[in-house]
Amino acid sequence: MSSDAVLRVNELCIRVDGQPVVSDLCFHVAAGERVCLLGPSGSGKSLTAGAILGLSPHSVHIDGSVCINGVEVADIRATRRSPQSRSGMVFQDTHSALNPLVSVGAQLREPFMRFHGLSRKSAMEAARTMLAGMNMERIDDILQRSPAELSGGQRQRICMALALACRPALIVADEPTTALDVLTQEEVLTLLRECTGTADTPALLFISHDIGAACRLCERAVIIDEGRLVESNTLTHIIANPQHHFSRQLVRALRDSAPGTVPWAPDFDAREGLLCTA
Numbered sequence: 001m002s003s004d005a006v007l008r009v010n011e012l013c014i015r016v017d018g019q020p021v022v023s024d025l026c027f028h029v030a031a032g033e034r035v036c037l038l039g040p041s042g043s044g045k046s047l048t049a050g051a052i053l054g055l056s057p058h059s060v061h062i063d064g065s066v067c068i069n070g071v072e073v074a075d076i077r078a079t080r081r082s083p084q085s086r087s088g089m090v091f092q093d094t095h096s097a098l099n100p101l102v103s104v105g106a107q108l109r110e111p112f113m114r115f116h117g118l119s120r121k122s123a124m125e126a127a128r129t130m131l132a133g134m135n136m137e138r139i140d141d142i143l144q145r146s147p148a149e150l151s152g153g154q155r156q157r158i159c160m161a162l163a164l165a166c167r168p169a170l171i172v173a174d175e176p177t178t179a180l181d182v183l184t185q186e187e188v189l190t191l192l193r194e195c196t197g198t199a200d201t202p203a204l205l206f207i208s209h210d211i212g213a214a215c216r217l218c219e220r221a222v223i224i225d226e227g228r229l230v231e232s233n234t235l236t237h238i239i240a241n242p243q244h245h246f247s248r249q250l251v252r253a254l255r256d257s258a259p260g261t262v263p264w265a266p267d268f269d270a271r272e273g274l275l276c277t278a
C-alpha cells in the first residue's frame with residue numbers, strides 16, 4: 001500500500017439491518033490519484049461511499065477502518081470531521097445536493113468564507129473565478145438563479161465547484177454522470193479530470209458501473225461484487241486481462257460500445273477490443 005494514501009479503507013464491513021452487505025473491503029487512493037470503484041448494481045458501492053463520507057443512515061453498521069489523511073473517520077459523521085479529514089462529494093442527484101431555496105451564488109460563496117477566510121464580497125469573486133475556470137458562461141446570471149433554474153449539467157458543475165471550494169484532499173464522485181445526456185456526461189468527466197488527480201488538486205474516488213467513463217478518468221480500478229473486492233489493478237491491466245466474471249462483462253461492454261472513444265485509443269485495438277501490450 002502507498003504510504004501517502006489520502007484514503008485508506010481497511011477491512012471495511014458494512015451491515016444493513018444486521019445483514020452483511022460489504023465484507024472485508026481493503027483499498028487505498030494515493031495523493032494525486034484517480035481511482036474508480038466499479039461494481040454491479042447492488043454490490044455496495046454507494047454504501048461504501050457513505051461510509052467514507054460519514055453519511056451512512058442509522059440502519060447501517062460499520063466495522064473496520066476508513067482513514068482520510070491519516071485520520072480514522074469510520075465512526076465519525078461528516079459534520080463532526082476535522083477539516084483535514086473531510087472529503088468533497090459529487091452525487092448523481094444534484095437536486096438533493098443543493099438547497100432549492102438559496103441562490104447558487106449564496107451557496108457557493110459559503111465555503112469560500114468558511115474554508116478560505118474570505119469576506120462575503122471576496123468569496124463571491126472567488127466563486128466567479130472558479131466558475132470561469134470551469135468554462136461556465138453567463139456566470140453572474142447563474143449565481144443569481146436558484147438550483148431549479150439550472151440544467152442538470154450546470155447543477156453538476158455547481159456541485160463540483162462546491163466540492164472543490166471546500167479544499168478537500170479527496171473527492172468522492174458517486175455516479176456523477178448517470179443522470180446526464182451523453183454530451184454533458186463528457187463535459188462533466190472532462191471537468192473532473194481537469195480538477196482532480198494532480199499534486200495540487202484533490203485525489204478522486206470515482207464510483208460507477210460504467211467502465212468507459214472510468215477509463216476516461218482513472219488509472220486504477222477497484223472492482224467489487226456482492227460487497228467483496230474481486231479485482232484491483234490498473235485499468236490497462238484489467239482491460240487486457242480481466243480476471244473476474246464481472247470484469248469480463250465490463251470489458252465486453254466497453255468493446256461493444258465505442259472502443260475508439262477510449263482516451264488511450266492508440267493502445268486500443270478496436271477489432272479485438274483489447275489493449276495492445278506490445
Ligand SMILES: Nc1ncnc2c1ncn2[C@@H]1O[C@H](COP(=O)(O)OP(=O)(O)OP(=O)(O)O)[C@@H](O)[C@H]1O
Nearest residue numbers: 016021039040041042043044045046047048057059
Ligand atoms: N438504507 C438502506 N436500507 C436497506 N438496504 C440498503 C440501504 N442502502 C443500501 N441497501 C442495500 O444494500 C445493497 C447495496 O446497496 P448500494 O446502494 O451500496 O449498491 P450500489 O452498488 O451502489 O448499487 P447501484 O449501482 O444500483 O447504485 C443493496 O442490496 C441495497 O438494496
